[in-house]
Amino acid sequence: MYVPKRFKVTDTKEIWEFVHQHSFATLVTTENNIPVATHLPVMVNKQADDFLITGHVAYANPQWKTFEKGADALVIFQGPHAYVSSTWYSHENVPTWNYQAVHMYGTPRILEKDELKESLKILSDKYEKHRDPSFSMENFTPKLLEAQLKAIVGFEVRVTEIQAAYKLSQNRNEADYKSVIKHLKEEGDFDSRQVAEQMEKRL
Numbered sequence: 205m206y207v208p209k210r211f212k213v214t215d216t217k218e219i220w221e222f223v224h225q226h227s228f229a230t231l232v233t234t235e236n237n238i239p240v241a242t243h244l245p246v247m248v249n250k251q252a253d254d255f256l257i258t259g260h261v262a263y264a265n266p267q268w269k270t271f272e273k274g275a276d277a278l279v280i281f282q283g284p285h286a287y288v289s290s291t292w293y294s295h296e297n298v299p300t301w302n303y304q305a306v307h308m309y310g311t312p313r314i315l316e317k318d319e320l321k322e323s324l325k326i327l328s329d330k331y332e333k334h335r336d337p338s339f340s341m342e343n344f345t346p347k348l349l350e351a352q353l354k355a356i357v358g359f360e361v362r363v364t365e366i367q368a369a370y371k372l373s374q375n376r377n378e379a380d381y382k383s384v385i386k387h388l389k390e391e392g393d394f395d396s397r398q399v400a401e402q403m404e405k406r407l
Contacts, residue, residue: 254363315357
């Protein structure tokens with residue numbers, strides 16, 4: 205990912221919080237030099253400064269076979285994004301797009317059965333813990349659980365490289381920066397408001 209210096213994010217705590225919040229990711233691998241992608245929820249675990257990504261794909265999805273070949277994977281995490289009109293500036297310029305994105309690279313390995321079960325429990329608990337009633341892996345009958353496990357392939361990616369970009373008008377003067385925030389709030393859509401909130405945090 206092309207990341208201009210002024211938009212680069214290197215703080216591991218900030219990156220972990222971002223990928224934890226925006227954990228519906230895009231997993232990209234290659235098959236015969238052709239990119240293959242799956243959109244899926246993942247869990248990102250932080251151990252010291254290391255990141256581990258776990259998730260699963262359907263057994264019917266042939267992308268899992270690329271894991272066996274030891275090729276690197278790219279996991280993309282996308283945050284809010286919004287169009288920025290050049291009419292919001294105090295001088296002539298061009299329109300642009302503000303966004304937040306994190307790319308993580310590493311080599312996938314296929315999870316063993318017990319690892320997959322634990323991965324599924326952690327993933328479901330994350331999204332169910334605040335619900336009443338809530339779903340739990342422990343409520344599965346053994347027969348149904350076995351059937352479900354045979355229908356998916358779990359994976360883990362130990363992250364070897366991170367590229368993080370927050371393009372949030374950092375290259376604008378204070379007046380134009382505040383103008384962008386104001387106009388994004390007036391746009392009325394969720395992403396625009398989210399981008400405005402992220403920009404306000406950096407004032």
